[in-house]
Amino acid sequence: MSSFLYSLGRFAHRARGLVVGIWVLLLALIGAAALLFGQGMDNSISIPGTESQNALSSLETTFPEVSGTSAQIIVVAPDGETVTDAALEQPIDDAVDDLKKIDQVDEVVSPYSSDVSGSISDNESAALITVQLDGSTFEISDTTKQELRDAASDLHENLPDGSTVSVGGELFSQNMPTIGILEGVGVVVALAVLILTFGSLLAAGLPLLTALFGVGISMALIFAATAVTSITSTTPMLALMLGLAVGIDYALFIISRHRDQLRDGLSVPESIARSVATAGSAVVFAGLTVVIALLGLSVAGIPFLTVMGVAAALGVGIAVLVSLTLLPALLAFSGERLRPKAKRAKAAKGTTDAAPAQNRFFLGWVRAVTKHPIVTITAVIAVLGVASVPALGLRLALPDAGGLPEDNSARQTYDLVSEHFGEGYNGMLIVTGSIITSTDPLGLMDDIADEITQLDGVAAVPLATPNRSADTGIIQVVPEHGPDSDQTKQLVHDIRALHDHFLDEYDVDLSVTGFTAVGIDVSTKLGQALLPFGILVVGLSLVLLTMVFRSIAVPIKATLGYLLSVGASFGAVTLVFGDGVLADAIGVARTGPVISFLPIILMGVLFGLAMDYEVFLVSRIREDYVHGKNARRAVETGFVSSAKVVTAAAVIMISVFAAFIPMEDVNIKPIAVGLAVGVFVDAFLVRMTLVPAVLALLGDKAWWMPRWLDRALPSFDVEGEALEHELQLAEWPAPDADFAVAADDMSVTAGSETILRPTSLRVAPATTHALVADSARAVTAALMALTGRVPQATGTIKVLGLVLPSRGPAVRRRTGYVSLAASVNPVDDVRAALAERPQLLAIDGVDHVANPADRAGLGTLLDEVATSSGRPAILIGCTNLVAARDLTPLDDETFAGDTKTLLLSEVSA
Incomplete structure (x- = not known):
């Protein structure tokens, strides 16, 4: 990943004009599509199957x-x-x-x-x-x-x-949310934080520019999509909130790494490439966790929620793409203007890891929280545990006019109806069913209405009538309590519990519907989806975290910390919207239940954002650890290196979310409060306090992973280890050397068995060589390793200028491998491999080709290749050198007998 992103950063620098042009063109085209085909928002909610x-x-x-x-x-x-x-x-x-x-x-x-x-x-x-x-x-x-x-x-x-x-x-009963000036306050606060972080207006403006650009594209896509699907008005607001927040944060991390590297003296092109490779890798993973969490909303099986998750995930995905392509191009245009001036003299020679003056606060912080890690861990868990207690009283419902501002006509009507008729008149139920078999439809409806009237919680039954064709009847039921009350929910259950009774007594299959019943069913279905949603999202992200950090303890610790953040977030929402704490201060129109899909939205979004901070903070700690520092020292240096940026990112995220709190929309307000509190808790109490304490307590054990699991999981390489190795080998084996293959001490093992002993070789481009050993397994292992098909290969290996095994996929795309050990038509098999135009072709098992005609045809084909333009380098693998020499002339240096030889006969079977 880091190597690919390094190349992407290089490309964005070289083709900066093209990259910016493509993004501007995309924005114009998608914006035009939104204007031409957009159909507007649709806040109708359907829940199929209920x-x-x-x-x-x-x-x-x-x-x-x-x-x-x-x-x-x-x-x-x-x-x-x-x-x-x-x-x-x-x-x-x-x-x-x-x-x-x-x-x-x-x-x-x-x-x-x-x-x-x-x-x-x-x-x-x-x-x-x-x-x-x-x-x-x-x-x-x-x-x-x-x-x-x-x-x-x-x-x-x-x-x-x-x-x-x-x-x-x-x-x-519902108002379309709109963007107002208050939402712009979050952007202004973000700009102020960025200026304080970077000390440069240009560096501070770039994250805002790229974030707004990404949000513009994602919003245009959402409005264009209304031509083919229904999208609620909450959807673009959530996408805007998330896209703006993560867009700024992702750009912040990349620019911060870029300026640090410029301060250290790297050239602009190299710094851009390395920033995209290292910080960009963390951005890719962080964005991936947010996308997984948002797409997981589809687990609920509610269409509008699925569309909301997909739209928000699209916004996050675009923010990632913009950060990895458009941002590097803009950094290239900025050039040397982003290089910070030296503010402090370098640490005295002979000292290492001296903390800059501006990081002394964070150094003091991390030393304080890791001095007695058990005390820190206990205190954080206790505080967040207490903060989570109010969440036990969280109540859910669909919003109605009672949650609108008091000066709203619909809210005034709601209150007048409640005052003069009772709260139940704002949430009437409809009981309906087929009465086609009845000979007295009017009497039937009256009989059923009389029974329903006797139920607890029924205030009145104002209407019981069949339709004009007398095949369907409806009964309007007025509850005694409001539409979002527990008593009304119980009344719906009580009526449904009489279904079999009405079927037996009156031969009528009755159902309960209406806006209130729909809201109750939505809440029930969302509650049932929380557990599978949590298992899916947390399970997938645990796998990703394990891939990134090569650890068992770190992913588990990250997930448990997330649960504490979610509990505190739910607790804050309950205190404000359920119990009325600070409700007047933030303009809560009415306390009581909150929007039904709030828990699943908060769980999904907070998980993604929590993993953002986990990756950005812990990846720097692991980076220092894998580069040689002891575990305790790595916690300090990694924390100090990333804490300032993580703090700025969290403050920006909180500011963006908090800017949506004054909105009158009853859907967005509690989500904004929950996210703002959740990010604060997760960033400052969990990630920057609990995490370093846990890592300090565990020491080296924090980075332990079973060998079998380490081999089974692919490496994400967020720390850029592969890239660092590749950069170190940039001029190996010689500054101007041109080799198709260069390998020193290449070996291949399977478990505890050594298949290929350490071997060194050089292969020039457009040459033909034999690879010979007593063991066919050793020959096959060598050929597959050199074509990027054996990730277990060790040693210093570079094929076609790409370092193995980290660039294995790229090597596989450029090379070919064909085995003739069991080939029916070896000539056709080799010809097919050559048709893919590889730069290096490995032909294994030629000594198994016994048919004279096949050997002659194979030799003729190889001779043709040897005289063609653009010929690949060819490696012929066998256990008998004569079998290779009979096919085609080999280059003289192949059997020189020194360390560059390809003769592997000394490898035992």
């Missing part, structure tokens, strides 16, 4: 009059009067007639209708007009909504002074 969704879908066909969204207009009479007075009743009846004329209005229920009950309050001080519309909430046009408001306004003018008229209901 009882409420199936019933709602059925009603669209059998009872369309009640399947769409609805609105409410409440009229409150002046003090001392009632809504049954003629001065109020006549204007209300006239308003009902006017409402029926509005486009998309399917049915208007007058409070004075004899078909319904409960639309006039018990003391007759208020009346409720119900407007049923043709379509879901987000299928109703803005024109229709405005006409409903105008009708309510006209009604108010026709009523006596002191009357109150308010319009609300399900149609108006």
